Amino acid sequence: MYVAVKGGEAAIRNAHALLAQRRRGDASVPEIGLDQITGQLSLAVDRVMAEGSLYDRELAALAIKQARGDLIEAIFLARAFRTTLPRFGASVPVDTGAMRVRRRISATFKDLPGGQVLGPTFDYTHRLLDERLATQAGDDADRTAAETTTSARPNVPPLPPAGEGWGGGTAPTPDASPAGEIPAPSLPSSDRTRLLPSSTPETEAGNIRLRSGRGFTGARVHTSGEAAEAPAGPMPRVTDLLGDEGLIEPAPADDGTPPRDLTREPLSFPADRPLRLQALARGDEGFLLALGYSTQRGYARTHPFVGEIRFGEVEVSLHAEELGFAVPLGEISVTECQSVNQFKGSATQPPQFTRGYGLVFGQLERKAMSMALVDRSLRFAELGEEKSAPAQDEEFVLSHCDNVQATGFVEHLKLPHYVDFQAELDLIRRMRAEHAAEAEAQAPDVAEAPHKEAAE
Amino acid sequence: MTALARTASGMPAITYNFAYLDEQTKRMIRRAILKAIAIPGYQVPFASREMPMPYGWGTGGVQVTAAILGANDVLKVIDQGSDDTTNAVAIRSFFETTAGVATTTRTRDATIIQTRHRIPEAPLRAGQVIVYQVPIPEPLRFLEPRETETRRLHALSDYGLMQVKLYEDIARHGHIATTYAYPVKVAGRYVMDPSPIPKFDNPKMDDSPALQLFGAGREKRIYAIPPYTRVVSLDFEDHPFAVQAFAEPCALCGAKGVYLDEVILDDKGGRMFVCSDTDHCATRQAEGHTGSMSAPYGEGQP
């Protein structure tokens, strides 16, 4: 006697209860707080905000916690919440030229107005697991580490007392953001202990050795000796500097057309550049990284330079009709990458560099750079280049860059498909029977075949 | 409407509208549905939303259902013909939670039936709506991956690619090798993907008194077959369309001419065939029908 499988409902309930238990982990270990996630896993928070298209550090942290650290799952949670939010307007375009910069580097110029600002970066760190972080002594261990490092280098003065400036004291304090709905991210305290004053530039085999820490202004430090100078004053974008000489194509003029909204209308092709950039901005970091990488390896090579990467806070404001002017809402952290790529010119136009553009929430340089590479290769038609590679194919790139869509459809293969599979079974059995019958007709010796079939 | 109010901690408060979607989104989806009904079989792009279940797990069907669902509707949700498969349970409980509507497993009691991969065995009636979950709405997709190109082919009614594919199947396998998601022509115009139902179910779509709606969330398309519309499965004169036929009746209710699931009983080749439509099977058993492996009615029932 056979009873059809029942009990899906109870099984699901139990599975979810088990999930909740596993998410919590060992109950004797304190539960992780959202402040710990926003503070100490801030780059994970950035990624969830960027690909979740929702700028809210706390919600992103909640999503990460609920998703047990599975970032694509967390991005999915953020998206599913975001989609229900009402829209009350679109902001005025943010001005990254007016960014309160925490990091800014150019690979195309040794020195430039505003200098090179390393800021908090993994660049130049030795990727050695630091066992001091394994203890829960936290800040203390970190501070000791910083001091040890400092004292091992006789020509670097000791740390300044806490709070005594960010490399000279003239820089704006990152926490001094205007009050707004969007909480300004605060610098984790571990960064503060690592700040090093920059009185003595170090050189090594003729190269400038850049040390992590706000206040170091890289090449500017070296050439001017104004070691303690903070990145104050204007910091024009590299592309604007090149643009003054006409060496690079101008940024497309704003003709006032409101950009299409990917989240409010279905994606259709051909997609214009604003729409492509929207899709890339929320696209999967890994997918864009691989595509960008492929362009470097010859699949639609575009000869890129990193004109500039800058990370910091920009003001978001909304044009209020009743008031007739834009009202600031708060600040967001963004990373912008402008790539400078090989030329374009024609009989009527002198040769110019071309651009690729990347802009993402938070400090996500890898993503911003990949985005700029892919943006540039998607512009092949406009720039009169030949189409030869996946990274140029907008249908391919845009249809597959969204990881929430991708993971859903890949994982849906877990759902039951037994109705369809039954249909396939039926057909393949029929075809095999016919095949066997034919074989039998041709060679009567193999008459066993159809019988074996039945027991399969 | 989700409130933007913040809780004491500063985090946004989290609340949801009837049937999850906000009313503006529902209006947008209803407009797409109306257009789809007006142009039978035509895929209408719509601004599909992220839903709280993964893409590919019924987000299109869920959005269509959410847009048409009223407080007095009675909802049935099936997956593989069964009300009790995990995803059907999850979607049903989603609407119980977010809309508080009545649900049923009885095909005849439902006003809206959301389905994945099957059409119920009991004939649908006028006034009912069946909502199909669709993974890939484009019947030409696997012949031509580019959306720009397939839209052009539809516009020109250029379905040669599909005929060639079916012909090549016959040349290679002696059969049309498409057993599910078998393409149909709707109202003599558009070739349409019926969603991955077995081709066994295709004839049920023809001239149905019920309204048939199709939602593809990830691919952002809605399409429809209005009641009493001609739906023809593609074929050739010398290879006419035919549905699967099962050699034996349902082992539990003795039903013939229904779609059966094959259940493997042991590792020695033991197997049985039972109705894929669990409501149909249970109803027949309750009426006293038995099959070769039936227990006396009442035994083994939960």
Ligand SMILES: [Zn+2]
């Ligand atoms: Zn049965």
